[in-house]
Amino acid sequence: MFRNILIPTDGSPLATLAVDAGITFAKEVGAKVTLFSVMEPFHFFSADVEQLGSTREEYEALSRQHTAETLAAAQIKCERAGVPCETDQVRSHEVYRAIIGKAEEIGADLIVMASHGRGGVGALIIGSVAAKVLTHSAIPVLIYRKK
Known part of the structure; x- marks a missing residue:
């Protein structure tokens, strides 16, 4: 049923667990994988600690x-x-759209990704990439959440 799986990752510990689970699942069903990262562009006004202490050039290089x-x-x-795989990366302001x-x-016939499980006010203020992918994707999405 699933032959071509997209696994987006930001390199966080939870995303890494989702990558591991996605690879295991792909092996079990005989699917190929595309590993994908979306880099957010530098913002002059940001709450991201990595951006606050960096110049645009430093942030882009890191x-x-x-x-x-x-x-x-x-x-x-x-x-x-x-598991056969390819990798790709893009830079985008809208991670979920990318x-x-x-x-x-x-x-892809499946997207496997992590959810940090933010709820309530945190989800409203920060927004959840996983929730936006679930809401807008016509492709099935498997959300990995740590137990």
Whole structure:
């Protein structure tokens, strides 16, 4: 049923667990995987600690490095599991749209991603990328949440 799985990751510990679960699932069903990261552009006004202490150039370089390391580590996991995979990254202000767009572009039949489980006011203020993907995607989404 599932042959082409998109696994978005930001490199966070929970996203890494979702990557691991997605790779295991892909192996079990014989699917290929696309590992995908969306880098948010530098914002002059931000609550993101990494952006507050950096110049645009520093932030962009650190962002590219972090994303490359995250995707390389996930790709190694796929190779060790014998799961065919590709990697890709983009820069976008709208992470959820980039994820859905990539899934559509590659013809994914499933998106596997983490949810940090923010609820209430936190979800209203910060917004949940996972919730937005669930709401707007026509492609099935499997949400991984830590127990």
